[in-house]
Amino acid sequence: MIRKMYMKRFIYFFVFFLLLTLSLFFVMNRLSSKTLEENMIGASKNQLDYVKGILDGIMYEANMYGVQFAADSDVRFYQRQVLELSNYDSQMKKNDIADRLRQTLLSSRSIESIGIYWKDEGTFLSTSNSLEARLPFNEIQRPGWRIIDDSLYYFAAYPYIQKSEQLKPVQYVVGVKLNNDYLKSLLQKAVNNDSSRAFLWFDDHRLWDENEVDNDLLKAISELLLPQEGATLKYDYHTNSENYYVLSRYIEALDTYLITYTRTNDFLKPLDHNRKVFLISIIAVLTLGLIVIFTFYRNYDRNIRLMERKFLQVEQGNHSTRITENTDNEFYVLFRSFNHMVAEIQDLFVSLKTETDLRRSAELKQLQAQINPHFLYNSLFFIMSVAKFSPDAVMRMSKHLAEYYRYLTRLDKHEVTLQEELQFAEHFLIIMTLSKKIEYAIDLPPELTSLPLMPLIIQPVVENAIQHGIEGQQGANRVNIDVKQAEEVILIRVSDDGKGLTPDEIQKLETQLDSDTPPEGTRGVGLWNVNRRLKNTYGDRSGLAFSTNDWGGLSVLLMIHVPTEKGESI
Structure with a gap:
């Protein structure tokens, strides 16, 4: 029985015993x-x-x-x-x-x-x-x-x-x-101790009594009295320090009340004394019990809570935590095993992070290889088509195409600034304006120019807006890029006045983007790549969203979750 008296059971038993007493x-x-x-x-x-x-x-x-x-x-x-x-x-x-x-x-x-x-x-x-x-x-x-x-x-x-x-x-x-005098002496027979008083209370508030009666008591009694003949009525009256019970008897012939009131504090003093002695004893027992509970807490419960906190830290990603407190008690073996386990977990996560980084690097290179050739082929065909009759167009195309590919060849890191990424998209738009009648606008708040960003996520969306939006709608020629920040999310909206998509088509496109494999053929591959890279890099709260804009065309929203305090990426 004693071996099974765990901490909680002991506390429950102690509290139950105390409450019962x-x-x-x-x-x-x-x-x-x-x-x-x-x-x-x-x-x-x-x-x-x-x-x-x-x-x-x-x-x-x-x-x-x-x-x-x-x-x-x-x-x-x-x-x-x-x-x-x-x-x-x-x-x-x-x-x-x-x-x-x-x-x-x-x-x-x-x-x-x-x-x-x-x-x-x-x-x-x-x-x-x-x-x-x-x-x-x-x-x-x-x-x-x-x-x-x-x-x-x-x-x-x-x-x-x-x-x-x-x-x-x-x-x-x-x-x-x-x-x-006889009536007043008669009133003394209505009391049975020194704590009681008796008096006659008339309807006009006059009274007979040899002793002074408290005014507050008189006022309270006058509000309670009921003219009920033949019955003795009882009332209770309390002050901050005194307790009374009041008895009244109505005398109908005189329209008068015969009243006695008794102060109960004097009679209850022995009981109060016993209560105080008992309470002191209970407090002593409670204090002793708390000392015992505290001892149990120091030796057992505190160590359990320490283990719980350490496991919570590990669950939150802190794999460097170790238990260095209370290593000289019976929990030493358990603490040592915990430290060894966390060290092994930390090594495992370091290895897993290295492997993940290598996988993401290879995936990024593969995705870039899928995007870049498509644009290069289109640009070279354009140069060939205008070389004979517009050397100026060839020079402008070559200049912006050189800037475009210089940006690509200098991507030796995973992050660029938002301003650099938008300049890259603008090179692409200028190249498009040489061969198509396209108007564009880019709105970037100054405070977001130096925001770190993964490369090649805006240009594919702009390219998709031209190829599948503007080119599919006669008279369409506008592309807008608008950047805003809402709490921990950067919102980059690319809008066109092209033919747009129906709600069913938007839903079908979103379903394709959520797939683990790219769509068949070439349509939608660029958007799938961008959406996949956003989620891989910035988490599941990031990605692409689609809606119909005021022009009737399609707006593509790039959502990039940038938490205030970044945790360790895996």
């Missing part, structure tokens, strides 16, 4: 956090329900006292009795009602004061000695809960049963004010 830790941590949070939320919900029950009892008590005194016969007939009784008896009646109000407060911790206000005579009776106690009663027209000056009141009015279609004026109002 991290996944298990993540799942366990999430389960622990979720369980703890669920227990916390459950306890908070129970306490919130407990406080809600107490608050419902307080509200019921206040409601009962308000209805009790609103329906009390002494209170109800007090205004009539005041008119009938003497001042003394009237005051005693008032004192009796006040005593009953005070006795009611003795049995309740949640009620701060009870007041009765008779609207017609403006009489106010209350257990509170505050002068401002009367003020909340002035504007009351219907029973219900009110929040006035951060205090909670329940108001009962007489008549306490009103029909909507026949509203009667209110005779008197009974107001029960709840004890703020």
Whole structure:
């Protein structure tokens, strides 16, 4: 098993083991956090329900006292009795009602004061000695809960049963004010630890709480709250450094929310501590594993990558490369074999290059021998035909013919310049103009004059344009040679206004040029030779292409691929 533990398998096993461990830790941590949070939320919900029950009892008590005194016969007939009784008896009646109000407060911790206000005579009776106690009663027209000056009141009015279609004026109002301090102390029962807070949140954004509440938290809570009676709703709130869960209970009678929020960071600190310890352990294991992997890399994988790079260099044609690094390890025998193999390949390629150069030289001489005699015979026949009546034509013909053949006899190398090759073609055109009515134009950009080029590739195309194009079309007499450069390709276009070729004939000609053997007979041999030499010398991206020009004649395009950085030719 250990012998088969290759580098990749070891890395895969290590990564799989690490990911499995991290996944298990993540799942366990999430389960622990979720369980703890669920227990916390459950306890908070129970306490919130407990406080809600107490608050419902307080509200019921206040409601009962308000209805009790609103329906009390002494209170109800007090205004009539005041008119009938003497001042003394009237005051005693008032004192009796006040005593009953005070006795009611003795049995309740949640009620701060009870007041009765008779609207017609403006009489106010209350257990509170505050002068401002009367003020909340002035504007009351219907029973219900009110929040006035951060205090909670329940108001009962007489008549306490009103029909909507026949509203009667209110005779008197009974107001029960709840004890703020008691309500605030009640909120403390809604929390179960120091990380929790509770408060009442009213529709107008007022609240009761003994502790300051974060404004951002209040704003977030106000946007989330939903008035759903009978259900405790949970919300999550997060800041950059703090996490909270918020519980709310809607109290429909007060249009108020009983809210608790708990900071969970304190409870999750032990889990965070365990997580950090575990992460440190994982990092230590990972570091140790990386050291082991690095050791394997230095001893094995790096040498494999080195071999791969060297083989790539050999594939790209660098046969002089050798491995001189890390020759003192177990890869020494393999490196030595590689160096010996590449040396043998290099010798083989040198021998093959020499043989190829000799073959190309012989082929070039053979192709030149096929081209030159054809033109020489035509020129000599022309001289013979004009010698008797035009000595000047003979002299001009002889002069350009001498220049023409001097160019051929001086070809002791495989390359000439583009300007020299075009001058050679121009000698040929001038010779043709002596015997034919031909007009020609040569366009060579100055920057391309010294471009190296193989000889005898333009003249055969020009000759073909005259013999098979112009001579086959009555009135045709124009030949243009245009040279351009497009990126890494030199384009030499030879155009004539001769009879041209149909698309089918062009396709047939291109098929003949792609053949490994020249076409039968003499037609097309010159173009086949040029196309073959271009491909042999400049690669398969070079060669001839044909198209119909604007004159209706044929344009032959010589494409010569000249890469920016030439590789070694074989």
